[in-house]
Amino acid sequence: LKQKKEGNPRIQNEYKRAVRDEGNVIAQEAMEQVFRVTSKEWRGFPEIPNSVYDLKKEFDDHNARKLYDMDLPDSENVPKGCICGPILRGMARPEDCGLFRGECNPLHPIGACMVSKEGTCNIAYRYSKMDD
Helix, strand or coil: CHHHHHCCCCCCCCCCCCCCCCCCHHHHHHHHHHEEEEEEECCCCCEEEEEEEEECHHHHHHCHHHHCCCCCCCCCCCCCCCCHHHHHCCCCCHHHCCCECCCEECCECCCHHHHCCCCHHHHHHHHCCCCC
């Protein structure tokens, strides 16, 4: 509140006794040794550069995808008619989706936005008023 009143919002460390400005250097070094930063397509979003930690090749013997021959798709298959992507990006509202409140509902979720109680469409379904 003080920052808002001053008109000077900023990131501020309130735990200086436990958290140093440089962070946990040992943990950062361990992360750097084991992981490489890469890009990925996220649900409803295009590829986001440098948004994923992926195990380095020398740690393949710890990689569950390789150990158990898991062939997982890189991005989710979006069901026909589902507009979760634009909804998650703020380009559309749940009410803009032709599946919303009909075929797609909390008891029969079609897209990711309806699956969990925290999903945008699930929240809109439960708390927004239906047009008469």
